[in-house]
Amino acid sequence: MRLENMAIALRPRSAWEAIDLGYAMVQTWWLPLMKAWCAVYLPLALLINLLCWKYPPLAVMILWWLKPAFDRVVLHVLSGTVFGATPSLRETLAALKKLWWKNGLFAALTYARFNPARSFTLPVVQLEGSRGKLAAKRRRVLAREGSGAALGLTVMSMFVEVTMLFSIYLLANLFSPGEPIFNFSWQSMMNPEKDQAAHYLSNAINAGVISILEPFYVAAGFAIYLNCRTAIEGWDVELQFKRMAVRLAAVASGSSESSFAATKPAVAPRNRPRDSSPLAAAKRAAMLILAIGGMGFAASPIDRAIAQTNSKTDAKAEAKDETKAEAKVEISPPSSTSAPNSAENTGSANSAETNADTSDAEWSCKKGDEAPPGGDPNTKDGVSKSDAETPHTGAVEAAKRVLESKDFGEYQKSWQINYIGPSWDKEKTKKKTDHKWLMALAEFFAKSARVIAWIGGTLLVLFLIYLIARHVGLKGWGVGKRNDMPEVLFGLDVRPESLPENISAAASKLLSAGDVRGAVSLLYRAALVSLIQDGRIDIARGDTELELVARVRRAYGSDAGGEAKSDYFANLVSVWQRIAYARQTLASADITSLIEAWSAHFSIRRGATASPLHSAKMSIKAA
Amino acid sequence: MPRLINHVLKSLPLLDTLRTVPIPEGIELSLKVAGPMPRARAWGFDLLIRMVILLALGLILGALGKVGVGLMALIGFFLEWAYPVLFEVFRQGQTPGKRACDLRVLHEDGTPVQWRASVARNLIRAVDFLPVCYGFGLIAMLMNRDFKRLGDLAAGTIVVHIDTSRASKRMPVAPPLAPNAAPQMALTLTEQRAVIDFAERRATWSTERANELAAYASAALPVVNSNNEPVDTENANAANRLVQLANFLVGRR
Numbered sequence: 004m005r006l007e008n009m010a011i012a013l014r015p016r017s018a019w020e021a022i023d024l025g026y027a028m029v030q031t032w033w034l035p036l037m038k039a040w041c042a043v044y045l046p047l048a049l050l051i052n053l054l055c056w057k058y059p060p061l062a063v064m065i066l067w068w069l070k071p072a073f074d075r076v077v078l079h080v081l082s083g084t085v086f087g088a089t090p091s092l093r094e095t096l097a098a099l100k101k102l103w104w105k106n107g108l109f110a111a112l113t114y115a116r117f118n119p120a121r122s123f124t125l126p127v128v129q130l131e132g133s134r135g136k137l138a139a140k141r142r143r144v145l146a147r148e149g150s151g152a153a154l155g156l157t158v159m160s161m162f163v164e165v166t167m168l169f170s171i172y173l174l175a176n177l178f179s180p181g182e183p184i185f186n187f188s189w190q191s192m193m194n195p196e197k198d199q200a201a202h203y204l205s206n207a208i209n210a211g212v213i214s215i216l217e218p219f220y221v222a223a224g225f226a227i228y229l230n231c232r233t234a235i236e237g238w239d240v241e242l243q244f245k246r247m248a249v250r251l252a253a254v255a256s257g258s259s260e261s262s263f264a265a266t267k268p269a270v271a272p273r274n275r276p277r278d279s280s281p282l283a284a285a286k287r288a289a290m291l292i293l294a295i296g297g298m299g300f301a302a303s304p305i306d307r308a309i310a311q312t313n314s315k316t317d318a319k320a321e322a323k324d325e326t327k328a329e330a331k332v333e334i335s336p337p338s339s340t341s342a343p344n345s346a347e348n349t350g351s352a353n354s355a356e357t358n359a360d361t362s363d364a365e366w367s368c369k370k371g372d373e374a375p376p377g378g379d380p381n382t383k384d385g386v387s388k389s390d391a392e393t394p395h396t397g398a399v400e401a402a403k404r405v406l407e408s409k410d411f412g413e414y415q416k417s418w419q420i421n422y423i424g425p426s427w428d429k430e431k432t433k434k435k436t437d438h439k440w441l442m443a444l445a446e447f448f449a450k451s452a453r454v455i456a457w458i459g460g461t462l463l464v465l466f467l468i469y470l471i472a473r474h475v476g477l478k479g480w481g482v483g484k485r486n487d488m489p490e491v492l493f494g495l496d497v498r499p500e501s502l503p504e505n506i507s508a509a510a511s512k513l514l515s516a517g518d519v520r521g522a523v524s525l526l527y528r529a530a531l532v533s534l535i536q537d538g539r540i541d542i543a544r545g546d547t548e549l550e551l552v553a554r555v556r557r558a559y560g561s562d563a564g565g566e567a568k569s570d571y572f573a574n575l576v577s578v579w580q581r582i583a584y585a586r587q588t589l590a591s592a593d594i595t596s597l598i599e600a601w602s603a604h605f606s607i608r609r610g611a612t613a614s615p616l617h618s619a620k621m622s623i624k625a626a
Numbered sequence: 627m628p629r630l631i632n633h634v635l636k637s638l639p640l641l642d643t644l645r646t647v648p649i650p651e652g653i654e655l656s657l658k659v660a661g662p663m664p665r666a667r668a669w670g671f672d673l674l675i676r677m678v679i680l681l682a683l684g685l686i687l688g689a690l691g692k693v694g695v696g697l698m699a700l701i702g703f704f705l706e707w708a709y710p711v712l713f714e715v716f717r718q719g720q721t722p723g724k725r726a727c728d729l730r731v732l733h734e735d736g737t738p739v740q741w742r743a744s745v746a747r748n749l750i751r752a753v754d755f756l757p758v759c760y761g762f763g764l765i766a767m768l769m770n771r772d773f774k775r776l777g778d779l780a781a782g783t784i785v786v787h788i789d790t791s792r793a794s795k796r797m798p799v800a801p802p803l804a805p806n807a808a809p810q811m812a813l814t815l816t817e818q819r820a821v822i823d824f825a826e827r828r829a830t831w832s833t834e835r836a837n838e839l840a841a842y843a844s845a846a847l848p849v850v851n852s853n854n855e856p857v858d859t860e861n862a863n864a865a866n867r868l869v870q871l872a873n874f875l876v877g878r879r
């Protein structure tokens with residue numbers, strides 16, 4: 004197992020995301036998968052259908068039962084592709100014996116056929132070669148991460164398969180004139196001779212649907228498996244660390260330029276978008292190879308990583324090679340020469356949980372570990388034998404024999420005790436009359452319940468409408484029109500009571516005292532109060548000064564003198580902004596002209612003229 | 627050498643379910659596209675919720691006779707057509723079922739789904755549903771790289787997984803160790819991320835495995851501590867030093 008060669012991006016995923024990755028695998032590598040699937044599945048399907056020509060539904064059942072055998076082919080191609088070497092069709096067919104013979108297939112087709120996490124546990128058996136107790140242990144370790152999703156996957160894949168099939172049947176029936184093509188009554192299943200053609204057609208559809216969906220199921224289970232191991236063993240971290248080690252080794256011994264070129268592709272691909280063009284990829288590859296070739300020494304770690312194998316002897320031999328290589332490269336910390344190597348050995352043993360007490364050898368297949376359950380007695384034959392032994396002598400004789408048997412023409416005497424004492428009917432009738440008031444009560448309850456339901460339902464509907472309208476923000480709903488006037492705008496107190504009697508005089512007084520800011524603030528505040536009192540503009544809470552100016556223009560612009568009023572207000576606002584926000588000093592003559600013109604455009608109503616609601620509020624406050 | 631070329635060529639476009647979306651700030655967002663299985667699961671939860679609501683209302687409205695039947699029909703209609711739209715628009719693209727499965731509907735550009743798109747994708751749900759139980763929708767999803775059903779294709783929406791893993795992780799606290807001073811030994815962003823990942827997930831691995839992993843990173847291990855004194859590289863545990871380095875990287879100095 005060489006993580007460097009993995010064709011999928013390693014990162015921690017949720018189990019459900021891993022299922023999606025499995026689906027993406029089939030989408031990407033559908034061609035080799037389909038080739039291998041069709042080469043194995045279609046001939047066998049044809050053969051079994053021919054063998055069951057008299058009873059086609061049986062062929063469907065057999066093919067369904069044999070699914071684990073075909074799953075192995077899919078997983079073989081898929082695992083090869085994921086780890087960097089897609090097996091060719093020829094190689095796959097050559098591997099069939101290895102896949103099917105002494106590879107846990109017997110268990111998979113008998114007692115493990117209904118394993119609800121079938122595709123998730125298949126890699127444990129097929130790729131790790133674990134059997135029996137060891138496999139169970141491995142499954143338990145992995146199951147902590149992914150068994151829930153694996154179970155869900157199997158159940159849902161089953162549903163998907165059934166719905167796909169029925170989609171097609173229904174579609175065909177919908178578009179067929181006259182009689183429906185597919186008729187899946189129990190009778191039709193029992194006597195398939197009637198519409199033989201429909202059954203063959205249905206079998207073909209079945210084979211097609213399974214061919215499309217089964218690879219997805221296997222790939223999704225495989226992806227959950229890979230995801231579990233990535234999480235448990237930190238594959239993604241291992242891969243990143245190995246790349247880092249290659250880069251740092253190159254940096255430590257090479258010039259910074261070439262090392263940069265060499266390491267860039269090794270570090271970056273994790274984030275690279277998938278649709279990078281092949282040309283660019285080739286360029287990058289060429290760059291990498293040039294850089295590596297140029298440096299010579301940098302190639303060794305990568306080569307080493309590629310040449311790494313699972314078998315123990317190879318690893319040993321390699322350890323020698325590696326120490327040589329290391330000696331050449333002279334990676335600075337001396338501890339690194341031996342550590343990664345031993346790590347790789349145990350890394351291929353592959354279990355965070357169990358690698359402490361097991362070694363490589365233990366992962367290999369243990370023969371005889373999986374004891375098949377006792378062969379089932381040949382009951383079928385027994386039945387047919389007894390059938391054959393019964394004398395077969397025509398219908399009349401059979402009927403006679405039946406009539407002569409014990410069950411026919413037998414007389415039976417029976418006796419029973421009947422109660423003949425006084426009747427209890429009177430009390431029964433009494434009870435019946437009692438029921439009347441109960442019925443009336445029930446009716447009353449029912450009627451009142453109906454009324455309550457009506458009222459409750461109406462209220463519920465109204466409330467829902469109100470909620471929706473409020474959420475959508477329909478005008479006049481929920482938030483409600485504010486009848487009272489705002490008391491604070493832009494952080495300014497805009498209650499009429501807060502203003503002095505004579506605005507202009509007070510402003511001039513402030514100005515002469517040198518408080519320019521105070522004077523303009525007073526003018527602006529008073530103008531706001533006047534506008535609010537007019538009630539011709541709606542001031543929203545979030546309005547800015549300029550929005551306010553625009554509102555004033557819209558509301559007063561068409562009046563006589565309105566133009567002048569809005570111009571004045573715009574001017575006032577801009578002066579206020581310059582003083583309050585920009586902190587500019589303005590000529591006092593400008594301010595004076597503003598003060599003089601104020602009363603020509605605005606006026607404040609006081610006391611009795613204020614709106615009744617507002618004054619009421621104020622009186623409460625005063626109290 | 628041809629093997630190496632092959633290896634490099636193959637390893638470059640790594641298969642993943644991420645879609646990158648550039649945003650105006652010049653950053654690329656990675657969206658984790660959700661496929662048919664998680665989405666079917668979310669739909670199943672929603673179906674269950676709607677069934678329970680309908681059943682409960684049916685018990686109450688049954689008392690109203692024909693009016694009750696009429697109301698039921700109306701409510702059933704709204705549950706079918708308005709339920710997904712309202713939830714998607716007002717609950718950040720999540721119906722209760724999607725929320726339970728950590729899924730979310732977004733526009734293709736990663737923005738929250740709005741009325742137009744949500745209404746479109748949920749109206750075309752009817753086409754996806756044909757002939758029985760999302761037959762067309764499934765075929766569309768299997769043929770599409772972003773696992774879009776017909777409604778998603780029409781509305782320009784995408785269903786994504788929400789990242790919930792990162793929040794639950796906690797890095798063990800250890801005295802921080804600064805990375806090696808030599809500038810060419812400075813770790814890239816990806817490498818820093820890997821070191822932090824290691825520290826965050828260390829508790830999920832056995833000690834042996836953690837040490838194995840740390841051994842791969844031995845070249846990057848700090849050789850001096852914060853007081854510029856050399857670390858005892860012979861005896862110091864590599865995994866511990868890596869965790870200390872991660873502590874430095876996340877800013878605990």
